[in-house]
Amino acid sequence: MITTIVRFRLAPGESHEAALEEIRRTIPIYQAAGPALIRKAIHLDAAKGEGRSIYLWADRASAEAFFARASVMIEAKTGHAPQVEYLDCHVLVDNAAGEVRFG
Structure with a gap:
C-alpha cells in the first residue's frame, strides 16, 4: 500500500464553500479510480489558500x-x-472496517 500526501493551492480568492463545491464536482474522478484507491481525505484552509x-x-x-x-x-x-509525496504504508489500522492490514 502507498499513502500519498498532496499539498495544493486553491484558486486565487476561492472560498471554503467554493472549494468544497469543486471537490463535490470531482468526486466521480476519485470513484472511477476503482479499488486501487482505498481512501481519500481532504483538508481545506481557504484563509491560507491551500489544501491537503x-x-x-x-x-x-x-x-x-x-x-x-x-x-x-x-x-x-x-x-x-x-x-x-509518496510514502510506503506498512500498517493500516481500520477501526471502521474492524481490520488491520500489513502492506
Whole structure:
C-alpha cells in the first residue's frame, strides 16, 4: 500500500464553500479510480489558500498514474502544480472496517 500526501493551492480568492463545491464536482474522478484507491481525505484552509489530500492506494503505480493526470488538472485550475509525496504504508489500522492490514 502507498499513502500519498498532496499539498495544493486553491484558486486565487476561492472560498471554503467554493472549494468544497469543486471537490463535490470531482468526486466521480476519485470513484472511477476503482479499488486501487482505498481512501481519500481532504483538508481545506481557504484563509491560507491551500489544501491537503491524503490518499491510500493499493499500489504505487496506480497512484503515480492518477497523479500524472490529476496534477495537470490542478495546475490548470490554480496555476500551481501540487506537491505529491509518496510514502510506503506498512500498517493500516481500520477501526471502521474492524481490520488491520500489513502492506
